Amino acid sequence: MHIGVLALQGDFAEHLAAVARLGAATREVRLPADLNGLDGLIIPGGESTTIGKLAVDFGLIEPLQAFGREKAIWGTCAGAIFLSKDARRQQPLLGLMDITVERNAFGRQVQSFAASLHIPALATVDPGNAPMRVVFIRAPLIEEVSGNAEVLCTLEDGRIVAAQQGCLLATSFHPELSGDDRLHQYFLKLAGGA
């Protein structure tokens, strides 16, 4: 299995390390040709405006959209924003997922936090399914899920922080910073067609 991580800006090294721990081959993706032969792609956390601008400038928008119509893509934080069809402001988006996101929904860095989440879908890779400790950094919220997108996880108050649409995955938090690789395992299963 070959998993790419979009390496335009952000914490792509942390995702590459998690995927490598699970035994899949990894590749940094900076140009359209880097997508050839990949089974899945992760779009990391970072600044969504930076990632979007670089994706436009290096001709990645259409190749990424074509990739996402056939293969698995997972966006964390900035990556989730980039996958969405609406981020409530003018910035380049892939528009692959039927989700509306609100950037910096929790506020500035002082309001960033760590939390333990219960993600029901993880039972498919971990029958015990203990809560997952994750961090939210200037995180977006998934305000609305429509069309074929489904809610994967909410906070206790019902606000949506993860969604799935076929083999597309969006999380507003950062599993790659926690050392808990179960969501990466879940994504690898999606990418492998399981």
Added chain:
Amino acid sequence: METQVATFEVKAGLAQMLKGGVIMDVVTAEQAKIAENAGACAVMALERVPADIRAHGGVARMSDPGLIEDIMAAVSIPVMAKVRIGHFVEAQILEYLGVDYVDESEVLTPADEAHHINKHDFKIPFVCGCRNLGEALRRVGEGAAMIRTKGEAGTGDVVEAVRHARTVLGEIRRLQTMPEEELMAYAKDIQAPYDLVKQTKELGRLPVVNFAAGGLATPADAALMMQLGVDGVFVGSGIFKSGDPAKRAEAIVKATTHYNNPEILAEVSRNLGEPMVGRQVTDIPEAELIAQRGW
């Protein structure tokens, strides 16, 4: 659901999101917009860029809160601001304003000649400068969640940035081959906390994100620092003291992403207009060197 704010993980986490990016010095909301549109991953809000601080002389302090708030309102990317070394009240003010990162910076005139701020006391994360591994780990010991090599700010001369990055990264490489029993003596020698020395050896890198700063002026300078092994770059005077700031800013962002691709580096380096004038570090009297501030 229990949530925790301001843990070290959360503070260091934002720096991890900045990696592979360019943090740009800006002195107005308009410049901040130009930086954001060029692809900056964060901006540093200040009243004068380092080149002007050098030229102007006098005491350099934290910027006017009004200016910082204007810049915070103008952009959606993280905003950083500088405080003087040891000036914890300036830091309290910035925390109240809600900036995303505080730079306890040698570019401003130090307020304390023996002590840095106890950064563990704050909810907002701090970035600090260093010239070598010992200085980097002392700052992490005080609670810095991000490190930048100092270089020599406001010069447009990359030589000190290279010296400091090579020093830190070289010391980490030597540390990795050092037997366990030599670590205590080494920690004593470089005046760094033993536990952080041990952790750095185990990780093979600093325990926090490490950017390069001080004197970068061209796309090639940014790519050079990235190839040396830093996680991202700060560009201060190099952008808004150049002939065409928007174009140069965008070129430096692209060069930081494609730092290993000479074809793209050549392309983005074309027709950039005048770089900042610059001042060779070897021509600067020792007393005027900024990097030596910090203890």
